[in-house]
Amino acid sequence: MTQDLFDDEVQSAALPLGPGAVVLRRFARPDEAALQDAVRQVIEQAPLRHMVTPGGFRMSVAMTNCGDLGWVTDLTGYRYDPHDPESGNPWPRLPDVFRRLASEAASQGGFDGFVPDACLINRYEPGTRLSLHQDRNERDFSQPIVSVSLGISAVFLFGGPKRSDKARRVPLDHGDVVVWGGPARLHYHGVLPLKEGTHLFWDGCRINLTFRKAG
Numbered sequence: 140m141t142q143d144l145f146d147d148e149v150q151s152a153a154l155p156l157g158p159g160a161v162v163l164r165r166f167a168r169p170d171e172a173a174l175q176d177a178v179r180q181v182i183e184q185a186p187l188r189h190m191v192t193p194g195g196f197r198m199s200v201a202m203t204n205c206g207d208l209g210w211v212t213d214l215t216g217y218r219y220d221p222h223d224p225e226s227g228n229p230w231p232r233l234p235d236v237f238r239r240l241a242s243e244a245a246s247q248g249g250f251d252g253f254v255p256d257a258c259l260i261n262r263y264e265p266g267t268r269l270s271l272h273q274d275r276n277e278r279d280f281s282q283p284i285v286s287v288s289l290g291i292s293a294v295f296l297f298g299g300p301k302r303s304d305k306a307r308r309v310p311l312d313h314g315d316v317v318v319w320g321g322p323a324r325l326h327y328h329g330v331l332p333l334k335e336g337t338h339l340f341w342d343g344c345r346i347n348l349t350f351r352k353a354g
């Protein structure tokens with residue numbers, strides 16, 4: 140066996156983060172080209188934008204959505220909306236490759252039957268970060284979250300049910316997928332400021348796809 144093959148085997152393994160949470164190393168790699176096409180098509184219809192928090196702060200991460208519902212924030216609060224507030228149009232439909240990947244990853248993580256209706260697309264540029272938060276705008280916390288990393292690497296923070304719980308630092312590379320649900324569904328998580336990097340598919344940025352069953 141060559142060292143490359145050995146590395147592939149090691150890195151495609153699942154890394155448990157605790158009960159209900161796992162990193163599936165390289166899980167999305169076989170779909171990387173289809174994912175890139177699909178992300179580009181969504182962004183053409185619903186461009187990335189910097190949303191504003193209820194406190195009036197502009198988010199450093201640029202975001203858009205696809206699916207029946209899209210996560211938005213503005214001065215009135217956080218919510219899911221069936222329409223893109225910038226255009227008034229419904230969000231672009233969830234590409235088939237997104238739906239399939241999210242369902243397969245959820246099953247691999249121990250959550251069979253996951254059918255997402257929302258995908259938040261986050262674009263990180265060097266220096267941007269996402270502070271520790273819980274995902275709690277969804278109706279049904281029995282459904283997991285599936286989070287796909289593409290492009291340059293990042294450090295994901297995965298904490299516990301309280302903001303003050305110590306967060307584990309988890310390096311995430313292109314194609315890694317994190318699944319969390321069940322006892323971990325409301326765990327705090329975030330992303331450290333992105334370091335400079337290059338990537339064949341995504342140049343100097345990181346794209347994250349977060350799939351949820353929101354409605």
Ligand SMILES: O=C(O)CCC(=O)C(=O)O
Pocket residue numbers: 259261269274286288295328329330347349
């Ligand atoms: O970019 C990531 O890895 C995490 C994204 C996230 O936490 C979110 O969209 O709520």
